[in-house]
Amino acid sequence: MSSTSSRFSFNHLISSPPPSPGLPALIPRHGKIAPTRSKRTYLRGVLWLLGVVVILYFGVSRIQLDHSVKQVGWANHAGDEYEMVGDSELPDFPTPVVVTDKRGRTKWTVSIPPGSAFPLEPYLYAEICTQNMEVANHVADMHAHMHRPHSHYGYYHVDPYFMDVAEAEEHGLLPGPKGKTSMKAQDGSVVGEYVDSLIVQDVCETSMTFVLETSDAGLGKTLMMLWTAYGLAQKEGRSFFVDDSRWAYGKYTSFFRPPPMPTCRPPPRHEMLPCPHHARHLLVSAATTPHTFGGAFNEEYEDPRKMEVYRQKPIFDMARAGYEALFHLADADRTYVDNRVAELRLRTLLEPPEPENGLVIGIHIRHGDRHPYEFQYRDSYVPLERYGEMARDLLHKTFNGTGPDNGENMAAEMRSLLVVASDDPDVYESDEFSHASRAQEQIRLASKTTLSASQPTGGSAIRKFVDETVGWEGGFFSGMFWSLGKPSSIPANAMETPETKLAATEEAFRLRELVGRAYMMDLAVLGEATDRIVCTVSSMGCKLLAVMMGWENAVVKEGWVNVDGDFEWRGVSW
Template identity: 30%
Template sequence: MSLTPRTPQYRSGRAEEGYTQDELREMHGEYPEDDPQSSAAPLLSAGSPRTDEPKGGKAMAATAASKLPIVFLSFVAGFIFFLTVVEYRRPGTLEWYLGIPIPSFEQMPASTGNHDDLNSSLIISYENYTSFPLSTHDYLVECYKMHPGGFMPSTRFWEPTAAGLMDVVHGEDKDVCSSTITYMLDGKIGLVADLALMAQAAALARERNRTFFIDDTYWNRGKWLDHFQDVRETQPGPEPGCKQPPPQEYVACPRHARHWIITSRTAKFHFGQMYYEHYENGYAQNTNRLKPIYDFAAGSLRNTIIPNIENARLISSARAEVAVLSSMYLSVHLRRGDRKPSSYAYHGGYVPTNDFVDALDDAARRLQRGDHPSLVYLASDSPTALEEISTLLPSVYSLSRSANAELKSLVSPGEYFQRDFDKYDLETRIRATRGMIVDFALLSGAWNEAGPDAVVCTVSSAVCKLSAVALGWEKAFGHLDKYGLIDRQLMSWVDVDQKGRIIPEWAAFDLFN
């Protein structure tokens, strides 16, 4: 004998039994007339007229109506709580939706040099400092004071919080640029890692119509003009000839300050997730989403960050030597030292040299239509790695193999460890920086129409990231499909670290703690 569960659905559908009178009364809220424990009508208070009307629709409607105020108040309380959470997590959102204008730095009243015309609670004070500009460490401390979480919350990237604009007090010199973005160098990260961040900062200055500056006060690689052209000439900005602001007016956080300064240490407050959300293409997928940020970097590398006459001459000499050997070449960058691969497959070690050779052979077959590359330009911070890969390739060129003594002197003094770089004397550091600039130009084709047919590198390295920018979008990635996936047949940017295991495969820059 099978059993059927007694569910409400089963009970309501049993056609073979029907319902008893008692069940019908129970369903309608009625009780048998002979039940002494029940009543067909509700209990009445003394003096109330008796009614025999059964409990029905009118009574239920009255009950529901009596609860409406409670429901309404609960809804209002929940809505207010929701608004509170939104305002706490994304300050300024409510003002934006309600159409309440949030002031920008352009709307700030001109300062008279004292605090009388500014809200004292919004003034950033540097009274504990005696020298300016502050060090990159001090700017980091100031950012953490304002944003302990390590990022700058805001409704949108360029909108200040609802609390208002925070800034230092400004002077009255009318010749000072009205608004600026300054990138500060200190050499606490590698050269190309700095250039990748600087490229975004310069692009923001162009986009926001601000004047762009470089501050090299604490740079351990000499002066900016020792290596590159003056950015006031390559990117003069909206007020050509205006004066650089006094260093005591630089502000690292918030970014809405009139004279915003960015360093590799404070970049994480500004170039994190909110930056991507604001500037990436939200309608595209994977690598395609990053096209606007890629274009930012490309514009800066093409028009703003340009080698000076001395370095341009060294780059030209190296290219001339390569041209004598072959009209076509591939390039490879082997980063050693303190930059380990990001893929867990190489955890604790480096990408094997044979992986670079295999990638070069594959690129030669795809792009040069040969089994082996005709010529390979080698760049590395490790003399040992250079020698090892040289023995595995038929034809190679590197600065260490140059017939030009001046070029040969630019070879890296050893594997690059950030903590050890300052141990070299200034002349050695300047020379090593020149060598990296020449290597990057030949590796990627930067600052020249001609370049390699492909670059093989590890995406964990800033040199690799920026090489993709120098190659050009279509040359680097081929014809990306609608899903933003890199074209494996036509790509010239070859990562042997992650090898396509992460999406997006390319990144514009690194952020540092």
């Protein structure tokens, strides 16, 4: 081969050979018509047209995304690497903001002005979470240069375009508080925080703060969320704090000992974000329940390999961890509960040589504004007879065949106790449970009937109000709760709910504290003293009692019995 033929050439890439120097023939050879355009020419035209369309499409999409940035972003003082997108100043209200670096790469963060009162109003936390999802989707569209439907993300999805508050402050995008490293007391009331200590602790690397604030007057949902949040924080390696600055029941330490404190201090309040969940410092409250304990949480932690209630065991274990760490009653109530539990247990003991002692069967009855799940009773309540029948069945199953000659152990049955706790004072006087023992007698919530009967019948003596007796007709109603301690001009009935934002008086907090302490001691006695518990799963107190009994006793050994339909234990309601 010659040197010219062996050299690499681009001639084979040319679409058509050079024109022949000969003159065209007047008559086509062999009678064929000369083609005017080749197929390759048409192909090149189509490719050029397709390329132009693609370029125009991406150009128009980019322009549209650039125009929509101003709807979600605000400006700030110039930063070192990033700058804000949109107007000229940060807003003076909590909101997500969009930032971009010098190369045009976009991220987003959450701006909570450092001077904002802590905690924020519950609706603001809910709005932040909703806005966060919208802004996160928008920024993702900007990086993809097109709008696309966003799929459902898992519970631990990490948004690569989210910038945490502390990182945004390092870049100069957010102002941050003055004297950030000082131990000056901040807004809010983190239980157990020592702000006057001479030892300055570092801010926790990651944390979770549970805010005890809810528009729901009941204590059950708050306790279940609190316990589950603690277990979740332990699983994620977060330091855990509790804030009680706006709790409707007053101070956390009026009911419990302070929670275990980590060896670091809480972060600045404006760094506590309700979402995204992978934020360094997470805030959890009733307003963020759908985001923290919603469907994604259940999908993550339910055991897909199990059936029925056994799917809930990982969530149950979280609540159990919170119960063991946080449910430590204040000293006076703890002493009473310990003595009461010992007294009830002592009453079931039999002298040797009896092989077994009696049982303590706890019965929790919730009335008021909580109605059963079961269809036929959803507008009323489960009949008291059903609780009594279930208690007798439990005694029969336990002691049948354990007595002499494999008969029924009547001595143990006679020594067994029924211990009742209810929000309805009339339950204690009913025919079914008038012979039963109360869970606790330290604080009694009495009905008007009981109060009237206790009034003097003669003379003009005026009966003094007794702290431990609060009129409570028919059970716990949220409207009645919010009316405690308010002026008599405000309606105090179960059908009309007063304004919950009005500042509570000292008298109101004193009465609320009595109601809360009675509820806590009822739970403590039933959870610690009883061998079996009969209750309705529609009541959150019933679910709490299962957690207090433990998985083995409540579920595996079936010591926790629901009489409200065929429903099973579930955790936080959202």
